[in-house]
Amino acid sequence: MPVQTAVTNNQEMAAKTREITREKFKFKLSLIGPIAALIIFLAIWQFIPMLLDIKPFILPKPTDVLNAAIEDWNMLWPAIQITVTESVIGFLVSAIVGITGAVVLASSKIIEISLYPYAVILQTIPVVAVAPIIVIWFGSGYNSIVIIAFLIGFFPVVSNTLMGLNSVDKNMNDLFTLYNSSKWQTMWKLRIPAAMPYIMSGLKISCTLAIIGAITGEFVAGIGGGKGGLGYAITVAAVQLKTPYLFACAICGAIFGIVFYLLVSLISHYTLRSWHESAMKVEK
Amino acid sequence: MGAIQKEVVCFRQVDKVYNTGTIALSQFDLSIREGEFISFLGPSGCGKSTALRMAAGLGNVTNGKVEVFGQDPKEVIRNTNDIAFVFQDANLLPWRSVLDNVLLPLELRGSDKKARKETAINALEMVGLKDYLKSYPRQLSGGMKMRVSIARALAAKPKMLLMDEPFAALDEMTRQTLQMDLLDIWKKENTSILFVTHNVYEAVYLSSRIAVMSARPGRLSKLIEVDLPYPRERTITRFNEYVEMASKSLEHSMGRRELV
Numbered sequence: 449m450p451v452q453t454a455v456t457n458n459q460e461m462a463a464k465t466r467e468i469t470r471e472k473f474k475f476k477l478s479l480i481g482p483i484a485a486l487i488i489f490l491a492i493w494q495f496i497p498m499l500l501d502i503k504p505f506i507l508p509k510p511t512d513v514l515n516a517a518i519e520d521w522n523m524l525w526p527a528i529q530i531t532v533t534e535s536v537i538g539f540l541v542s543a544i545v546g547i548t549g550a551v552v553l554a555s556s557k558i559i560e561i562s563l564y565p566y567a568v569i570l571q572t573i574p575v576v577a578v579a580p581i582i583v584i585w586f587g588s589g590y591n592s593i594v595i596i597a598f599l600i601g602f603f604p605v606v607s608n609t610l611m612g613l614n615s616v617d618k619n620m621n622d623l624f625t626l627y628n629s630s631k632w633q634t635m636w637k638l639r640i641p642a643a644m645p646y647i648m649s650g651l652k653i654s655c656t657l658a659i660i661g662a663i664t665g666e667f668v669a670g671i672g673g674g675k676g677g678l679g680y681a682i683t684v685a686a687v688q689l690k691t692p693y694l695f696a697c698a699i700c701g702a703i704f705g706i707v708f709y710l711l712v713s714l715i716s717h718y719t720l721r722s723w724h725e726s727a728m729k730v731e732k
Numbered sequence: 733m734g735a736i737q738k739e740v741v742c743f744r745q746v747d748k749v750y751n752t753g754t755i756a757l758s759q760f761d762l763s764i765r766e767g768e769f770i771s772f773l774g775p776s777g778c779g780k781s782t783a784l785r786m787a788a789g790l791g792n793v794t795n796g797k798v799e800v801f802g803q804d805p806k807e808v809i810r811n812t813n814d815i816a817f818v819f820q821d822a823n824l825l826p827w828r829s830v831l832d833n834v835l836l837p838l839e840l841r842g843s844d845k846k847a848r849k850e851t852a853i854n855a856l857e858m859v860g861l862k863d864y865l866k867s868y869p870r871q872l873s874g875g876m877k878m879r880v881s882i883a884r885a886l887a888a889k890p891k892m893l894l895m896d897e898p899f900a901a902l903d904e905m906t907r908q909t910l911q912m913d914l915l916d917i918w919k920k921e922n923t924s925i926l927f928v929t930h931n932v933y934e935a936v937y938l939s940s941r942i943a944v945m946s947a948r949p950g951r952l953s954k955l956i957e958v959d960l961p962y963p964r965e966r967t968i969t970r971f972n973e974y975v976e977m978a979s980k981s982l983e984h985s986m987g988r989r990e991l992v
Binding site for chain 1: 816826839888
């Protein structure tokens with residue numbers, strides 16, 4: 449950490465102020481740039497169907513999508529709520545089961561060596577292929593969808609946590625040995641805290657995957673009657689050629705994905721901010 | 733130091749061969765007296781760190797025997813706080829504050845909670861970091877981190893302090909201050925210190941005895957008794973004579989390595 453030196457004269461002060469202004473400008477640019485790009489993108493999207501006279505059910509204009517979203521808001525909003533609930537529950541279950549599972553695996557070399565290969569193999573099975581079986585076992589609706597969301601989000605948590613638990617510095621391990629630390633003391637006071645950055649990046653991957661899992665789950669196990677999530681709404685919209693509404697659903701799913709990811713990143717930032725490089729502001 | 737000196741560490745005909753086939757120690761014989769400050773001086777690969785690790789019970793000897801306080805070192809670390817180790821990098825837990833880092837050994841040993849904090853604060857006071865209890869390691873300089881590491885080692889009131897090139901990564905000014913402070917602590921706490929270094933000046937400045945080692949296989953090549961009063965002056969002739977003597981033994985031990 450650089451030591452703050454005393455500012456000796458005005459020149460230095462001025463230089464510093466200039467630097468801060470430049471920083472601020474950079475910050476503004478980093479905000480304005482993407483927004484400008486988005487506006488340009490939306491404008492092109494708006495004009496191409498108009499110029500080429502493409503029908504809205506093939507490629508709806510942004511305004512069509514917005515209209516569809518407003519018109520069918522009383523259908524869209526419940527669908528969003530359902531998907532959000534399913535994804536969040538699926539994510540939480542995969543986080544809890546994943547972290548606990550990794551701790552159990554890491555607590556014994558024998559268990560880890562025996563079971564980890566199967567965890568990898570299970571992960572390579574495409575969840576979409578297993579989904580119908582899960583529907584057969586657990587029926588249509590919430591349960592199956594949450595399980596599918598869990599299955600898809602679970603593995604990144606396990607593998608990341610496990611990697612973190614096993615990446616403890618050798619000297620640190622020696623230090624704990626010297627103080628006659630028990631296996632679980634080492635786990636709680638050294639391995640789990642040391643694994644936190646890994647666990648957090650696992651959770652970041654898992655939260656977006658849980659949404660994919662939920663929407664995929666709804667494709668196969670979604671039920672109608674006001675109880676279908678975004679995935680179900682998308683399948684229905686596709687069949688009815690309500691393309692603008694389909695776009696609205698997909699965009700809502702994407703927005704939720706971004707929000708969820710930012711939320712998990714924020715939690716990660718606050719957990720690690722006191723010590724980990726990834727969460728620290730670098731002073732120049 | 734008393735007339736009758738107890739032995740704290742004893743290496744008897746110790747061989748250490750790593751799984752990779754590297755012979756780290758060969759026929760290593762050394763007896764360390766209570767209260768002494770002994771430096772292990774040698775080129776890299778001479779097994780000086782290995783000797784220290786064996787004395788701390790971190791790893792098994794291939795042949796021979798290491799005894800600490802007349803016992804197997806593994807037993808000593810299992811049952812007592814008598815051995816403390818300071819690593820080359822400060823080895824602090826980055827998610828713990830300075831105070832919590834020093835508390836760690838006491839926590840692991842399960843001592844009384846209130847007394848624990850007091851002990852830790854005392855240890856930090858001894859290294860001059862009483863005002864940094866709440867800081868995190870990343871906020872400290874290299875020298876300060878090393879001080880925390882020393883405080884952590886002292887917190888458990890060890891009888892023996894093992895230090896593996898603790899000042900090697902520090903700048904010269906910081907190193908000299910820490911060397912002085914370490915000598916003060918040594919005198920105050922009456923511990924035995926085993927100190928690994930590759931720096932001749934450091935060895936002569938600090939130690940009551942220097943064990944010069946040669947490399948591949950690691951052997952003891954010479955024992956130098958440094959008969960200079962503390963605090964030592966780095967500029968006097970006698971100091972420099974010892975430096976020369978130690979350097980010559982070191983050269984000699986390295987020369988042998990080139991012949992091998």
